[in-house]
Amino acid sequence: MTEQIATLGQLLDAAGTTWRAFDIGRHITKLDKKQFLAIEQTHQPYPYPLAGHAWLAIQFWDKTASSQPYVWFLKLPLDEQSRLVSASRDHFANMVLEALGTELTGEQADGKLDNNPYVFTPNANKLAAFNAHIKCLLKQPASHYYEHAQRYFSGQLGFEHWQTVALQGIADFALRLSHDDNLANLTTAWPQLPVEVLQPLSAMLEHVELPTTLAQQLLDYGLDAIKQQDTLALTAALRSLSSAPAHGLTAQLIDASLASTSNTHSDLLLTIAGRCYRQLENPERLHIFMDCCAHHTEIDTLFVSIFADLVAIPAIRPHLLSLLRLENRSETLARAIGRLFT
Incomplete structure (x- = not known):
């Protein structure tokens, strides 16, 4: 890189673009520019690592040329x-400069980075959620699938007719709960939704700061799922609650899950680690959670993989x-920790 351009932020500024950066590895989380600069300058660790990488979406546009934003989806090593x-960030920036110069937008930019090793395509759920999120931020209309999704969640189509509802429509609906009667309709519809809808819907709601009324309903739903030993319903509730501002309600459902007979189920443990990780900043809850992971017997590598995932998160790492030095722990947890070093 040149002396004048030392960060991706400077590259985007030099190109005359307006830009935003988001983490999209776990949740869609906006990174403010000061935070992003500190990350780029390695003054602070990346707050949301996943599988040893920062999973970024950088949205940018040139207001003088077009109101439509461009997006780089980047997977940068940590x-x-x-x-x-x-070095990897510099390598990507050099490839951009070689391919595009500082003309990052316009027709000449189309397809130029398709084979870039740091560019990735998010999965269908994440892509739909990000598209819906960006349209809300830019105050643009939702996709043409939105109205049909609204009709479905209002009950007009019959909840058994889920096959006609597009994933993007579910995303648009979930990201617009404050619009029209969406929240009221979802509150009524939730107990009647088939699993084929609950799973993609929870994958969208995990990016939404749910109102407390809906969060309370999801807590009650999750507690009932524990009684029914319905892990699919429980994980849907946990995913949906994972970004809710009512942290106490999420914590209550996690604690009940870890105290239940399903507390070693792999889907439950992976959902908590991957989506509800903020609740694991509590040392006591983290201890109980890792003990449950240690008692899991179906997947040999589950404890090791979850440990590696969580130890990379700066807020959880210490x-x-x-926990490695804790004397008051079960023999099973002690053995699982011991295997980390063999």
């Missing part, structure tokens, strides 16, 4: 301390490392 590997 080091053992979850700090950005600057609590997890202190």
Whole structure:
């Protein structure tokens, strides 16, 4: 890179673009520019690492040329301390400069980065949620699938007729709960939704700051799912609650899950680690959670993989490392920790 352009932020500024950065590895989370600069300068670790990488969406546009934004979906490696590997970031920026110069928008930019090793395509759920999120931010109309999804969740089509509802329509509906009667309709519809809808819907709601009324309903639904030993319904409730501002309600459902007979189920443990990880910043809850992981017997690598995932998260790392030295732990957990070093 040149001396004048040392970060991706500077590259985007030099191109005259307006831009935003988001983490999309776990939830869709906006990174403010000061935070993004500190991450780029390795002054702070990446807050939401996943599988050793920062999974970024950088949205940018040139207002003088077009109101339509461009998006880079980037997968950039992190080091053992979850700090950005600057050499990889520099490599990507150099490839951009070689391919596009500082003309990052317009027809000449189309397809030029398709084979870039740092560019990735999000899965269908994440892509639909991000598209819906961006349209809300830019105050643009939802996709043409939205109206049909609204009719479905209002009950007009019959909840058994889920096959006609597009994934993008579900995303648009979930990201617009404050519009029209969407929240009221979802509240009424939720107990009647088939699993084929609950699963993609929860994959959208996990990016939404749910109102407390809906969060309370999902807590009650999840507690009932525990009684019924319905892991699919429980994980749907947990995913949906994972970004809710009512953290106490999410914590209550996690604690009930970890105290239940389903507390070693792989889908439950992976959902908590991957989506409800903020609740694991509590050392006592983290201890109970890792003990449940240690008692899981179906997947040999589950404890190791969850440990590796969580220890990379800066807010959880010190609590997890202190667990290694904790004397008051079960023999099963002690053995599982011991296997980390064999």
